[in-house]
Amino acid sequence: xxxxxxxxNSALPAFGRHPxxxxxxxxxxxxxxxxxxxxxxxxxxxxxxxxxxxxxxxxHMHGDHYFGLPGLINSMSLLGRTAPLxxxxxxxxxxILDLILxxxxxxxxxxxxxxPLPEEATMIADTQAFTVTSFPxxxxxxxxxxxxxxxxxxxxxxxxxxxxxxxAPEDFEPLKQGMxxxxxxxxxxxxxWVTDVGPRPRKYAYCTDTLYTETILPFISGADMIYxxxxxxxxxxxxxxxxxxxxxxxxxxxxxxxGAGQLLLGHFSSKYxxxxxxxEEAAAIFPNVIVSVQGEAYDL
Amino acid sequence: xxxxxxxxNSALPAFGRHPxxxxxxxxxxxxxxxxxxxxxxxxxxxxxxxxxxxxxxxxHMHGDHYFGLPGLINSMSLLGRTAPLxxxxxxxxxxILDLILxxxxxxxxxxxxxxPLPEEATMIADTQAFTVTSFPxxxxxxxxxxxxxxxxxxxxxxxxxxxxxxxAPEDFEPLKQGMxxxxxxxxxxxxxWVTDVGPRPRKYAYCTDTLYTETILPFISGADMIYxxxxxxxxxxxxxxxxxxxxxxxxxxxxxxxGAGQLLLGHFSSKYxxxxxxxEEAAAIFPNVIVSVQGEAYDL
Numbered sequence: 001x002x003x004x005x006x007x008x009n010s011a012l013p014a015f016g017r018h019p020x021x022x023x024x025x026x027x028x029x030x031x032x033x034x035x036x037x038x039x040x041x042x043x044x045x046x047x048x049x050x051x052x053x054x055x056x057x058x059x060h061m062h063g064d065h066y067f068g069l070p071g072l073i074n075s076m077s078l079l080g081r082t083a084p085l086x087x088x089x090x091x092x093x094x095x096i097l098d099l100i101l102x103x104x105x106x107x108x109x110x111x112x113x114x115x116p117l118p119e120e121a122t123m124i125a126d127t128q129a130f131t132v133t134s135f136p137x138x139x140x141x142x143x144x145x146x147x148x149x150x151x152x153x154x155x156x157x158x159x160x161x162x163x164x165x166x167x168a169p170e171d172f173e174p175l176k177q178g179m180x181x182x183x184x185x186x187x188x189x190x191x192x193w194v195t196d197v198g199p200r201p202r203k204y205a206y207c208t209d210t211l212y213t214e215t216i217l218p219f220i221s222g223a224d225m226i227y228x229x230x231x232x233x234x235x236x237x238x239x240x241x242x243x244x245x246x247x248x249x250x251x252x253x254x255x256x257x258x259g260a261g262q263l264l265l266g267h268f269s270s271k272y273x274x275x276x277x278x279x280e281e282a283a284a285i286f287p288n289v290i291v292s293v294q295g296e297a298y299d300l
Numbered sequence: 301x302x303x304x305x306x307x308x309n310s311a312l313p314a315f316g317r318h319p320x321x322x323x324x325x326x327x328x329x330x331x332x333x334x335x336x337x338x339x340x341x342x343x344x345x346x347x348x349x350x351x352x353x354x355x356x357x358x359x360h361m362h363g364d365h366y367f368g369l370p371g372l373i374n375s376m377s378l379l380g381r382t383a384p385l386x387x388x389x390x391x392x393x394x395x396i397l398d399l400i401l402x403x404x405x406x407x408x409x410x411x412x413x414x415x416p417l418p419e420e421a422t423m424i425a426d427t428q429a430f431t432v433t434s435f436p437x438x439x440x441x442x443x444x445x446x447x448x449x450x451x452x453x454x455x456x457x458x459x460x461x462x463x464x465x466x467x468a469p470e471d472f473e474p475l476k477q478g479m480x481x482x483x484x485x486x487x488x489x490x491x492x493w494v495t496d497v498g499p500r501p502r503k504y505a506y507c508t509d510t511l512y513t514e515t516i517l518p519f520i521s522g523a524d525m526i527y528x529x530x531x532x533x534x535x536x537x538x539x540x541x542x543x544x545x546x547x548x549x550x551x552x553x554x555x556x557x558x559g560a561g562q563l564l565l566g567h568f569s570s571k572y573x574x575x576x577x578x579x580e581e582a583a584a585i586f587p588n589v590i591v592s593v594q595g596e597a598y599d600l
Contacts, residue, residue, distance in 0.1 A: 011374070011375070011378055012375055012378055012379070013340065013341050013344070013375075014344075018341070019371075037337060037338060037340070037341075037367075037368065037371040038337060038338045038341060040313065040337070041313050041318070041337075041338060044313070044314075061403040061404050062404050063370055063371055063374045063400070063404060064371075064374075067337075067367070067370050067371045068337065070363055070367050071319075071337040071363055071364075071367045074311070074363045074364075075311070075312055075313075078311055078312055079312070090403070092399075092402075092403040093403070095399060096396065096399045096400055096403065099392075099395060099396045099399065100363070100396055102392075103361040103390070103392035103393070103396065103441075104361050104362050104363060104441065105440065105441050140405065141403075141404065141405050
């Protein structure tokens with residue numbers, strides 16, 4: 001599971017930092033979370049492939065989280081996409097996209113399935129590789145956080161061992177599920193001789209934009225990594241609260257309470273050129289903190 | 301009069317070329333023509349100031365010509381703009397912007413005056429410094445070209461000469477209008493002793509996206525510079541026609557018939573990495589051609 005930051009600034013682009021967008025890659029599937037202006041160019045720039053890219057999640061209707069979406073949707077059609085695309089966002093997103101397509105007389109070459117986000121916490125996507133659950137956060141307008149959970153793929157095949165016993169790849173599936181293998185001569189190959197414990201399924205939580213609110217703890221607790229917005233530093237906590245945002249210290253407190261593995265900070269105000277102070281402020285509370293860097297990828 | 305190219309690619313951003321946007325500066329006033337995705341970042345990047353920026357013109361409702369507009373409008377409000385902004389575009393633009401602002405619960409801190417573009421050629425802006433006339437071009441959907449004409453500012457003051465005769469700056473206005481000056485002692489200072497011929501008012505024509513169509517000649521003829529789209533080369537003229545676009549050769553033929561001073565080419569297809577062939581193809585028909593380069597400024 002890998003998180004790639006395409007943009008990590010708040011409303012105003014500044015210091016080369018683009019507005020919010022990030023991909024989460026799970027078993028090769030690419031999920032996009034938010035899509036600020038310029039996201040399609042950022043995807044080109046940082047080599048995000050559009051193969052296996054079928055799900056887009058929009059947290060809320062502030063422009064810095066979705067103004068890149070119409071361009072991305074259009075460009076995929078121009079590039080000949082035919083696979084359906086699933087889009088999850090506030091209900092008010094759909095009529096805007098409809099009007100935009102209508103004004104351009106555009107008929108997309110693929111099916112765009114729009115899924116309005118429910119008010120309550122809900123599992124909104126459930127595939128062979130992952131689930132995504134949305135949950136309400138506290139911002140000035142309707143706003144959602146997301147949790148991505150990998151599905152277990154069972155035990156990990158040891159190809160050399162299988163080869164020694166003459167087990168062909170088409171027989172791997174029962175082994176992954178923990179079953180023993182019986183050779184044509186009746187010999188039983190014990191599962192643990194040719195497999196190992198599979199990778200632990202990872203859990204990632206995406207929390208932006210939001211006030212510090214412990215109502216989200218039930219959804220994000222135990223996440224291997226939490227991305228939590230930290231628009232401001234503690235000096236500006238009153239401004240943060242007035243604008244429904246969080247500070248680095250608050251993000252760290254949330255990660256601590258949630259028992260997170262790592263904390264990834266982002267959505268920095270354009271007033272900050274340098275970001276070292278975000279790491280310092282958060283690390284005093286929760287040491288395993290990363291200040292996100294645009295273009296960087298973080299593995300869980 | 302100066303044209304600055306913020307983006308000169310067609311629908312798909314490619315090879316670092318952004319979608320269409322350009323500013324025209326007239327007597328220090330900045331006019332924006334089209335506003336593709338990322339325009340606010342391009343303005344930052346190329347140092348376009350928001351002072352004296354009060355007019356935005358959108359040619360048509362294909363996304364590569366206006367998907368940067370919602371972000372630009374928002375950012376100006378966040379940055380504390382209070383001066384009114386005049387926006388000219390197809391009537392279908394207004395309900396889209398209204399829905400976008402409504403979904404975000406945003407009230408702009410300045411007045412956004414929307415002027416729907418008339419079907420017929422019309423002078424849509426008339427200020428002390430310039431006029432702008434829109435005219436229909438031929439594209440798949442409603443699409444407009446624009447002509448910007450500087451207003452004459454009268455004769456040019458020669459400050460040293462004025463100083464010699466003891467004429468103070470507050471007395472310059474009548475001199476600009478061609479009048480003589482009478483000194484306190486009754487001496488007449490002839491106008492031509494302290495002024496020179498003023499700058500010739502320039503005319504700029506912006507033609508994108510469009511088929512080659514001579515119906516636009518009455519509006520653009522005699523322009524000092526014509527920006528004409530050249531999405532394709534002549535090899536692809538059938539594709540150009542099918543998509544309501546022009547070739548470099550057609551743009552050059554238009555400039556020739558219009559008696560233009562210079563031709564500026566842009567709106568290049570993402571299939572072309574190198575653009576030298578555009579200059580060659582056009583120059584064979586109209587020698588005074590420039591292949592626009594993103595970030596460059598061209599003086600008329």
